[in-house]
Amino acid sequence: MAAPKRPPATRPLLALPPWVPGESTLAAALVLLMTLAIALIALNGAMPRFQSDDDRQTLTALPGGQMEPAATSAVAVAMDDSAAPLAASAAPAEVAADVGSAAPLTADTAPGMVAVGAALAEAAVAGPSAFVPAPAPASASQPESVPGAILPGNRVLAYYGHPHDENMGIVGEYPKEEVLRLLLQQAADYEVVDPTRPVIPAFELIATVAQRTPGDDGSYILDTDLETLTEYADFAQANGALVFLDLQIGRGTVAAEIEKIRPLLERPHVHLALDPEFAVGEGETPGEYIGSLDAESIAYAQRTLAQMVSDFGLPPKLLIVHQFREDMIANKLSLRPVAGVQLVIDADGYGAPELKVAVYNILVRDEPVEFAGVKLFYKQDVPVMTPAEILGLTPAPDVVIYQ
Numbered sequence: 001m002a003a004p005k006r007p008p009a010t011r012p013l014l015a016l017p018p019w020v021p022g023e024s025t026l027a028a029a030l031v032l033l034m035t036l037a038i039a040l041i042a043l044n045g046a047m048p049r050f051q052s053d054d055d056r057q058t059l060t061a062l063p064g065g066q067m068e069p070a071a072t073s074a075v076a077v078a079m080d081d082s083a084a085p086l087a088a089s090a091a092p093a094e095v096a097a098d099v100g101s102a103a104p105l106t107a108d109t110a111p112g113m114v115a116v117g118a119a120l121a122e123a124a125v126a127g128p129s130a131f132v133p134a135p136a137p138a139s140a141s142q143p144e145s146v147p148g149a150i151l152p153g154n155r156v157l158a159y160y161g162h163p164h165d166e167n168m169g170i171v172g173e174y175p176k177e178e179v180l181r182l183l184l185q186q187a188a189d190y191e192v193v194d195p196t197r198p199v200i201p202a203f204e205l206i207a208t209v210a211q212r213t214p215g216d217d218g219s220y221i222l223d224t225d226l227e228t229l230t231e232y233a234d235f236a237q238a239n240g241a242l243v244f245l246d247l248q249i250g251r252g253t254v255a256a257e258i259e260k261i262r263p264l265l266e267r268p269h270v271h272l273a274l275d276p277e278f279a280v281g282e283g284e285t286p287g288e289y290i291g292s293l294d295a296e297s298i299a300y301a302q303r304t305l306a307q308m309v310s311d312f313g314l315p316p317k318l319l320i321v322h323q324f325r326e327d328m329i330a331n332k333l334s335l336r337p338v339a340g341v342q343l344v345i346d347a348d349g350y351g352a353p354e355l356k357v358a359v360y361n362i363l364v365r366d367e368p369v370e371f372a373g374v375k376l377f378y379k380q381d382v383p384v385m386t387p388a389e390i391l392g393l394t395p396a397p398d399v400v401i402y403q
Helices: 023-046 114-126 176-193 226-238 254-265 295-312 353-365 387-391
Strands: 057-061 067-073 155-161 199-210 221-223 242-247 270-274 317-323 341-347 371-376 399-402
Touching (some): 176 226, 176 387, 199 226, 226 242, 242 317, 254 270, 270 295, 295 317, 317 399
Parallel strands (some): 155 399, 270 317, 317 341, 371 399
Antiparallel strands (some): 199 221
């Protein structure tokens, strides 16, 4: 029997030199490049850090200390994978030198984290399972409970915003009584998922608001009137809730901004939050640059709170530092626990669940963080992660904030 005839070979249209990789290799490389490109494009639009112009507005002072939204928006930024590099050297140790390395907001350098792009690219290749929370590093351990301390025996659930602006968070969308009702309802959902940790409700109030204009003192900050802050502090105390006073710094210093609210911080249930995003240096404007704080400025806040605890016999204070880019906290690895203060790093920023998990893993899970926090956005997160999903993170957050 004659052997079957082999069909004639098809001559390639273009003869390639022998050193060129084969067709299958080239095709695989092309597919990989396209996958990475799609991941980067998705990152560029997936996680805007802050609200749109309609959502985030500057405030203008009115007679009697009241405030209203001005026509000019304070911030309109978007998050992607092209973050500015970390500062080559640490900022001066003086308290006045708060600012680390600010990154300008341009089409090419919108705020984002250096490592998030790699995480998304890995997920695009490996599939959704790449975002399943991994076990905590072997060195990570839950801090021991300190007498009178809120953490880790409890979990804190906070609502964020400004009492005089409905566009800056849920706190300003409703009267404080209704905000508390919604807050308690949300807190109950977390206790259902984890009944081992009672949830303490909290208000996070923006005490100093970053502005695009310098103001009389050149700080690019507008202070929330103490009357309003005191009203909320009294209301929270009467209802068993905490208060966090959020400082946006501008061109000021952590030291100067703390002094503005010192009388309230001396109350047992009032705590502190710092937002490095709006801590900018000379020649920089909040909203045009993504700012940063040096670890020394955060350490100063720790020492100041610890001194209050010692002087007035207070229970340990909580200090929240918001972060959504690696370079927002310069020299982060130099941060150390301080007796009398519980430091929380809050993984900030909004977007799809897989991106929020990536941010949390990079900034909280994989770094030496004393206590873990995460921030959710009712309107911008699509979809909003459920309490079960949030408590499924590793480590489970000690502080959960909703804006």
